[in-house]
Amino acid sequence: LKIGILIFDQVTQLDATGPFEALARIPGAQMFLVAARRVPVTAEFGLKIVPDVDYRTCPKLDLLLVPGGIGVNALLLDRATLAFIRLKAAQAKYVTSVCTGSLLLGAAGLLEGKRAACHWLSLPLLKAFGARPSKRRIERDGRIWTAGGITAGIDFGLWVAGQIAGPRVAKEIQLVLQYDPQPPFRAGSPKGAGRAITESVTAARFAMQAQRALLVEEAARRLK
Amino acid sequence: LKIGILIFDQVTQLDATGPFEALARIPGAQMFLVAARRVPVTAEFGLKIVPDVDYRTCPKLDLLLVPGGIGVNALLLDRATLAFIRLKAAQAKYVTSVCTGSLLLGAAGLLEGKRAACHWLSLPLLKAFGARPSKRRIERDGRIWTAGGITAGIDFGLWVAGQIAGPRVAKEIQLVLQYDPQPPFRAGSPKGAGRAITESVTAARFAMQAQRALLVEEAARRLK
Numbered sequence: 001l002k003i004g005i006l007i008f009d010q011v012t013q014l015d016a017t018g019p020f021e022a023l024a025r026i027p028g029a030q031m032f033l034v035a036a037r038r039v040p041v042t043a044e045f046g047l048k049i050v051p052d053v054d055y056r057t058c059p060k061l062d063l064l065l066v067p068g069g070i071g072v073n074a075l076l077l078d079r080a081t082l083a084f085i086r087l088k089a090a091q092a093k094y095v096t097s098v099c100t101g102s103l104l105l106g107a108a109g110l111l112e113g114k115r116a117a118c119h120w121l122s123l124p125l126l127k128a129f130g131a132r133p134s135k136r137r138i139e140r141d142g143r144i145w146t147a148g149g150i151t152a153g154i155d156f157g158l159w160v161a162g163q164i165a166g167p168r169v170a171k172e173i174q175l176v177l178q179y180d181p182q183p184p185f186r187a188g189s190p191k192g193a194g195r196a197i198t199e200s201v202t203a204a205r206f207a208m209q210a211q212r213a214l215l216v217e218e219a220a221r222r223l224k
Numbered sequence: 225l226k227i228g229i230l231i232f233d234q235v236t237q238l239d240a241t242g243p244f245e246a247l248a249r250i251p252g253a254q255m256f257l258v259a260a261r262r263v264p265v266t267a268e269f270g271l272k273i274v275p276d277v278d279y280r281t282c283p284k285l286d287l288l289l290v291p292g293g294i295g296v297n298a299l300l301l302d303r304a305t306l307a308f309i310r311l312k313a314a315q316a317k318y319v320t321s322v323c324t325g326s327l328l329l330g331a332a333g334l335l336e337g338k339r340a341a342c343h344w345l346s347l348p349l350l351k352a353f354g355a356r357p358s359k360r361r362i363e364r365d366g367r368i369w370t371a372g373g374i375t376a377g378i379d380f381g382l383w384v385a386g387q388i389a390g391p392r393v394a395k396e397i398q399l400v401l402q403y404d405p406q407p408p409f410r411a412g413s414p415k416g417a418g419r420a421i422t423e424s425v426t427a428a429r430f431a432m433q434a435q436r437a438l439l440v441e442e443a444a445r446r447l448k
Contacts, residue, residue, distance in 0.1 A: 013241055013244070014242065014244075014401070017241040017271070018238065020237070021269075024268075024269035024270075040274050046248075046255060047273065048274035048276075049271065049273060049274070050264050050273070137404070138408075148402055149402030150400070151401050151404075151405065152402055154378075154405070155405060155407060158408050158409065168421070170409060171421050172421055172425050174408075174412050175412065175421055177373065178323075178343060178344060178376055178412055179375040179407055180407075181375065181405035181412070183379060183404075184362075184398075185382070185391065185395045185398055187394075187395035187396075187399050187403075188399065188403040189402065190399065193398070193399040197392070197395050197396055
């Protein structure tokens with residue numbers, strides 16, 4: 001079971017490391033962190049991860065996982081990355097994403113007519129790729145499996161483990177991860193957080209989101 | 225606000241990367257991943273993280289976080305690591321751990337008489353260090369703040385953000401992380417998972433836990 005997780009500069013590292021922790025524990029799983037080049041990738045906030053393989057040396061994958069983050073913007077029009085995603089997706093049994101990684105699946109032309117999840121802040125952008133935005137934390141449309149924002153990747157990793165290896169294995173992994181969440185606040189969704197906090201978070205990301213919207217538009221145009 | 229997270233070979237990477245994602249978003253936070261030497265650390269299941277500083281070049285920290293994992297065993301009797309933890313703990317405002325990282329706080333002599341959390345499987349071992357094992361997901365005893373197993377580090381990171389920067393900031397971080405968990409099963413605690421799954425997980429780790437118990441005993445002896 002070859003599982004490849006794409007990493008890139010300015011990735012949200014928890015989009016990748018959260019599901020990694022669950023998926024790596026599936027019996028028989030072989031994990032590959034893949035980057036454009038085999039040099040350390042610097043995630044948002046500076047955490048550096050060393051890729052195992054690059055786009056050329058990455059083996060054929062059973063499962064591709066594309067995480068999100070600010071770095072998605074730089075990749076929306078990156079031909080090498082989109083070609084890599086398209087190639088691995090064509091060969092894989094499961095094509096998956098966490099957070100705004102679904103925008104890259106969209107830019108690679110993989111979401112036309114498909115239901116897909118995304119980080120709440122970028123969810124509406126999926127429409128440009130012909131996708132049907134889903135507010136669910138875990139969304140499944142055929143072999144396209146997508147998760148919501150950042151920490152949804154942990155729920156997702158356990159769910160994927162259940163799909164691939166059965167609920168017994170997934171429950172064992174959940175127990176090892178002691179995943180019995182007790183969030184200190186109820187602010188994990190716009191509804192739970194309330195209007196003031198949601199507006200504040202949205203305003204702080206206005207410029208980044210405006211740039212993202214333009215890039216998504218251009219990426220969608222290139223698909224036509 | 226200087227935050228240092230210890231990393232080492234065979235660390236459970238999510239013990240470190242989970243809280244990292246929350247803590248790094250506290251306004252003014254400067255993150256330092258610290259290892260014995262400035263070469264990439266290989267976590268359990270092969271994920272490689274590049275440390276920012278080593279024990280000698282790590283600055284004085286406001287918050288020290290010690291994660292856990294199989295690699296804890298090799299460090300329980302490691303004088304350089306225990307001396308590093310002791311030094312940084314003496315200077316820090318907050319001394320914290322996730323998962324079996326609390327065993328290293330214990331081996332460094334920091335838990336005598338203190339309530340402390342740990343991964344459920346290793347929780348009883350804390351007694352050897354004079355600590356009072358706590359089943360809570362987040363435990364606070366003075367400036368010693370400890371979390372339960374692996375994913376407890378995410379609850380913990382948000383809680384710490386609230387303690388340091390106030391609930392408003394912590395809620396904004398929780399919304400960005402979209403931390404509205406929906407575990408696919410209810411197997412995140414021994415009680416929830418039930419006896420069969422708990423016994424299976426425990427049996428698979430018997431040798432590792434037996435070795436750990438011996439090392440903890442010797443580490444505790446050295447403190448006397």
